[in-house]
Amino acid sequence: xxxxxxxxxxxxxxxxxxGFLGSGKTTLIRHVLETVKGKRLAVIVNEFGDVxxxxxxxxxxxxxxxxxxxxxxxxxxCICCTVADDFVPALDAILARSPKVDHILIExxxxxxxxxxxxxxxxxxxxxxxxxxxxxxxxxxxALADGRVAHDHDALSQQRAADASLDHDDPIEEVFDxxxxxADLVILTKADLIDAAGQARARAALDAELPRGVxxxxxxxxxVDPVVLMGLGVGTENDIENRRTHHDDEAEHDHxxxxxxxxxxxxxxxxxxxxxxxxxxxEEADVLRVKGFLPVSGKPMRLLVQAVGPRVAHHFDRxxxxxxxxxxLVAIGLKGLDRAKVEAILAGEREVA
Numbered sequence: 001x002x003x004x005x006x007x008x009x010x011x012x013x014x015x016x017x018x019g020f021l022g023s024g025k026t027t028l029i030r031h032v033l034e035t036v037k038g039k040r041l042a043v044i045v046n047e048f049g050d051v052x053x054x055x056x057x058x059x060x061x062x063x064x065x066x067x068x069x070x071x072x073x074x075x076x077x078c079i080c081c082t083v084a085d086d087f088v089p090a091l092d093a094i095l096a097r098s099p100k101v102d103h104i105l106i107e108x109x110x111x112x113x114x115x116x117x118x119x120x121x122x123x124x125x126x127x128x129x130x131x132x133x134x135x136x137x138x139x140x141x142x143a144l145a146d147g148r149v150a151h152d153h154d155a156l157s158q159q160r161a162a163d164a165s166l167d168h169d170d171p172i173e174e175v176f177d178x179x180x181x182x183a184d185l186v187i188l189t190k191a192d193l194i195d196a197a198g199q200a201r202a203r204a205a206l207d208a209e210l211p212r213g214v215x216x217x218x219x220x221x222x223x224v225d226p227v228v229l230m231g232l233g234v235g236t237e238n239d240i241e242n243r244r245t246h247h248d249d250e251a252e253h254d255h256x257x258x259x260x261x262x263x264x265x266x267x268x269x270x271x272x273x274x275x276x277x278x279x280x281x282x283e284e285a286d287v288l289r290v291k292g293f294l295p296v297s298g299k300p301m302r303l304l305v306q307a308v309g310p311r312v313a314h315h316f317d318r319x320x321x322x323x324x325x326x327x328x329l330v331a332i333g334l335k336g337l338d339r340a341k342v343e344a345i346l347a348g349e350r351e352v353a
Contacts, residue, residue, distance in 0.1 A: 011131045012095065014104040015230055016117060018179045019138030020149055020172070021110030021289040021332060022308030024189035027222035028138055028229075029105055036226040039102040042094045043071045044087070046109045087117070088125055095129055103230055104130070110289070110332075111175060114182040115245050121237035134232030137183035140308065141218060142190040144205050145198030149176040178245040180209045184234045191218040211243065259337040263346055265327030267295045271303055271314050274346075279310035281331070281345040285338055292329035295320065305329065 019025045026045075033041060072090045094101055108117065114135050121132050143149060149172060180186070188202055199218065206216055217228060268274045274294065281287045290307040294314075301316035331342050 011129055012101060012104060013133035013230070013233075014106055014121075014130050015133050015232075016106045016108065016114055016135045016236075017138060017229075018108045018112060018114045018135060018182070019110065019187075020140065020176055020179070022306070023110070023138040023140045024187075024222055025107050025110075025138045028187060028189070028219070028224065029107055029222075031222040031224065032105065032226045032229060036230070039230070040099060042097065042101045042104045044090050044094070044104065044106045045071065046107060046112060087120065088123070091126055091130065103133070113175065113178045113245065115178065115240060115243065118182065118236050118240040127237075132234065132236035133230060134184040134234045135182050135236050136185045136187060136229055137179045138187045138189060139180075139202075139206065140190060141188040141199070141202050142193040142311075143308075144188070144202040145194045147201070147205070149173060177209065180206070181211060181245045182236070182240065182243050183210070183214055184232055184236060185229065186210070186214055186216045187224065187229075188216055188218045189222065190220070192220040259335055259339075260330060260332045261337075261339050262292075263329045263331055263343055265292075265294055265329060265346065267297050267325070268303075268327070269297045271296060275305070275307075275312040275314055277346050277348060278305065278307045278312045281342050282307065282310040285333070285341045285345060287331050287333045287337065287342060289332040290329055292327065293317075294327035294329070295325045 017025050017029060029043060033043070072094060091104075094104060106117070108114065114137075118132055118135065121127060121130060140149070186206060188199075188206070191199070194202065203216060210216075217224060265274075271294075278287075278290050281290070287307075288309065290305065290312075292305055294303040294305055296303050296316075299316065300319050302318060302320050303314055304317040305312065305314045307313070329346070331337070331339075333342075
């Protein structure tokens, strides 16, 4: 009987895609699914919020090499906090697929810390079957060019200044720093929104934080050759203890600094007008992120909406299926996000207390 230990070639490589809310992780992964050749893929998506928007976006790709059953959503909390309960069972299910999966993409929530997830690859239950091909940090280039890790950093700074409990702890900055500290590759997104001077500022900001000679690649709309992301062959789990982060000395961490909720929206008439409402919610109610689907009068296709602060993008992605023709949007913000105010703005009320 052959009892030899599995070699690295026997293990399925996994690419961990991390990045702050709205940085462009799902767009990047969707492009990889649409353009990769010769590999059968699976995706684990870790959502923040009650509606699986990112998973729905990826399922809409219709890619033969990554069928719907190979896209697994984890919606019970941040992946770095629920590794044993959610991640390992999801990995077990994917590894049991036939035909065998060649590569697994793991999209963390915007709040996840990569290090605990990478450390889990040492666990006896999975270490002989998978390896971390690399950690890819996705960074909002337009925001970073403006000196921010998120687009509406000014609003976050104002709240931080008003809350004494945050004086010595900026969770958004810490999450960003920890993601960068664990990266084997950085994808700088939204290059089309940055001029040459902005690119230089963003790169300088990254160079000041990156601890090693980590490559930085600028992209527009997630368009990057999959070979740039996959096949790095780093085996990050073997080096992760050398990558220092803010949370190394903490027994555990939580994400109580953020709130999220779902807003149901009836059929809308004008996508541009509704996009203006979302931008107003970002500016007046300090919403960090909005994502979801909306029904539009007279249109058989559902409208996919994604917003980072007041920057709102929308397009029709596919026809409505058997699901109810009701809009559902996930709103994400800092702890204390005023749900009533957000709902009133999205409902079109002009004066909100």
